[in-house]
Amino acid sequence: MPLNILIVGAGIAGPAFASLLQRSSVTSAHHVTIIERSPVLRASGQQIDFKAQCIPILEKMNLLKAMREKTVAETGLEVVDGNDKVVAKFGINPADRNGFALTSEYEIMRGDMVRVFYEDSLAQRAKVEHEEKQSAKGSLTYEFNKSIEALHHSANSAEVTFSDGQKKEYDLVIGADGASSRTRRLAFGRDIGNAAFKSLGIHTCYFDMPRIPSEGGMARIRFVPASFFVTRTSGRPVTGALVFTKKDAEVLRASYGKPIEEQKKTWMGIMEINDWQKERFVEGLKNSVDFYAHEQGQVKIDELYKGRVALLGDSGYCPAPFTGLGTTCSLIGCYILAGELARHGDDVDTALKNYQKLVKPPIEELQHLPYLPFPSSRVGMWVVTNIAKWIYKLGIDKMLPAKDTEGGTKWALPEYPELKWHKE
Ligand SMILES: Cc1cc2nc3c(=O)[nH]c(=O)nc-3n(C[C@H](O)[C@H](O)[C@H](O)COP(=O)(O)OP(=O)(O)OC[C@H]3O[C@@H](n4cnc5c(N)ncnc54)[C@H](O)[C@@H]3O)c2cc1C
Structure with a gap:
């Protein structure tokens, strides 16, 4: 059954996840809304880099070339x-x-990366609609200048109140709103939400x-x-x-x-x-x-979801901008969550449980801090x-030795045959 999904935040993780959702017939049938607090795409920031498993994921998404063209x-x-x-x-x-x-x-201006994922999410959506013509289900909508104000959990959904006063019920809410995530505080409570940020x-x-x-x-x-x-x-x-x-x-x-x-x-x-x-x-x-x-700071929290609200990217596991691994952690999370949702259909609870289980080991490894x-x-x-x-x-x-595996993490990327990878 198609789900109504709300993604809070159109930085790196929000649009990348939206793009990945378009890669399976199950998840592209969902109705996805992305809200962004800023009135326009927030494409500022300095250089960010991508490493480790981020590279094969970008390759699968057919975006490595586009990113490489933008490297500084x-x-x-x-x-x-x-x-x-x-x-x-x-x-x-x-x-x-x-x-x-x-x-x-691989070093790229943050704004260029934000734009690549944003444009790709829309291009992938257009592809779904073109391929399926009249029968296309699902949707992808960006709404700017909009934030989340309140959140109420119920058994299989979450009711959201927005900054414009509107209220709406979703089957799944994704907090992709950065290291100081409001979604995290609303879902887990102010104390747990704030304590997750380790300065x-x-x-x-x-x-x-x-x-x-x-x-x-x-x-x-x-x-x-x-x-x-x-x-x-x-x-x-x-x-x-x-x-x-x-x-x-x-x-x-x-x-x-x-x-x-x-x-x-x-x-x-x-x-x-x-x-x-x-x-x-x-x-x-x-x-x-x-x-x-x-x-x-780093974000460390025991559970990455509560009820039907899940944390994605910096909101759940920011490794600290210092490490240069924020994008890598985010993209690993986006790939696994999209893959699990594609695999488990409308069994969101199993998809979220597996997401947490699979994403924790690489994130813990990537959050290891270098000497400062x-x-x-x-x-x-x-x-x-x-x-x-x-x-x-x-x-x-x-004389430094090569790392055991590319980027230093020994963890192997899971495969999701459920996701389609179009080669241009
Ligand atoms: C303006 C900016 C500049 C940055 N500059 C750098 C940099 O120079 N170097 C570096 O290593 N990292 C930088 N980062 C962090 C980097 O983008 C992330 O570490 C990483 O890429 C993970 O992305 P993310 O999508 O999880 O979080 P982010 O990229 O932080 O994106 C979060 C998005 O959510 C939006 N948002 C926040 N709260 C709400 C809300 N309540 N409602 C709706 N939307 C909301 C934000 O406006 C933002 O667009 C920057 C982040 C931002 C927002």
Whole structure:
């Protein structure tokens, strides 16, 4: 029996899942609505990468080529000192190896990835309707400027109240609304929903600033006490600035609910500790129109669903943007949930039970955190910079062994013959 499905959030996971639902005759018969809080597709953000099982999934979806065409022209990472002198240089990390660069083999601007999944979901829907002509069942609808306000569980459904006051009953609600998911809080209760976000005590801000002629294709990083400052041109006419800090964590946390200009003022305090291109960062922050800041954290929650509400992507298992694995975790989740729904027809309970069982092992592995270099003193910062220098000088980065399996997870992707993969 076709289901009424609501997906909350049109970031990466929402549209990717909607696209995957169109790949089987069972799930393409469902009526799918995606709501997005933002008035338009929220295609902002800096570079994100995809690794591990994300690559075979994109290949199956026939999207690897489209993603590859959008990868950014970043050639590695330079570690600099306060005088702009390069002390170490690392090339791109291949997908099957660990490395010291921020750049992985598949690196793409977040907005490009959001658009690829969004457009593909609509293209797949159009294909279903074209193939099935008059008999096409199901639907896929995006509604922007709409959010979820309340949620009530009943035996086999969930009643949702929207920001416009409208109420509607769904057979399945998917929370794909990011690490600070409201759906999670509404479904599991405020305490469990909030406690699922495990702060790393690190705050990050991102903004674009004018590019300078001396900047090439390498990202650059400068370690200062309890913070580091990064520039990435990503092959664009502007430069992305990224600041990571453990300083003033409480003050920064308190600033997030405030208007952007006030948040920027709080971040000006962090700019003070920078001894590299300080004026450029200060001016860039002041004049930026795309400033975005958040607290780095992981989402860990025992159950990924309650009744007919399930968490997908960052809302259920954000690995922290730091790891560069947010997209990979999300896409693994989308693939398994779509596969299980296709396999079990309208037995949603079994599909959700299997989704949770299958997605937990790879996610736990991918949530393993790397060492985070945040020396709090000048001496510590000098040590980190010099370790990078000697790793580079002695070529230790080139001696790293290949990972056991691509991307470092030993887990094998389940196969779903129920899903159709069209080759162009
Ligand atoms: C603006 C933005 C910039 C980002 N920049 C980076 C970056 O530079 N580097 C990086 O590694 N990761 C970044 N991320 C996170 C990254 O996109 C995710 O880690 C990952 O791709 C998983 O995607 P997701 O769909 O689960 O979550 P997200 O990509 O966060 O998408 C969640 C979506 O849900 C929407 N939403 C939230 N609440 C509601 C609500 N109540 N009702 C309806 N819609 C709602 C949001 O507007 C967003 O479109 C960013 C996320 C956002 C939203």
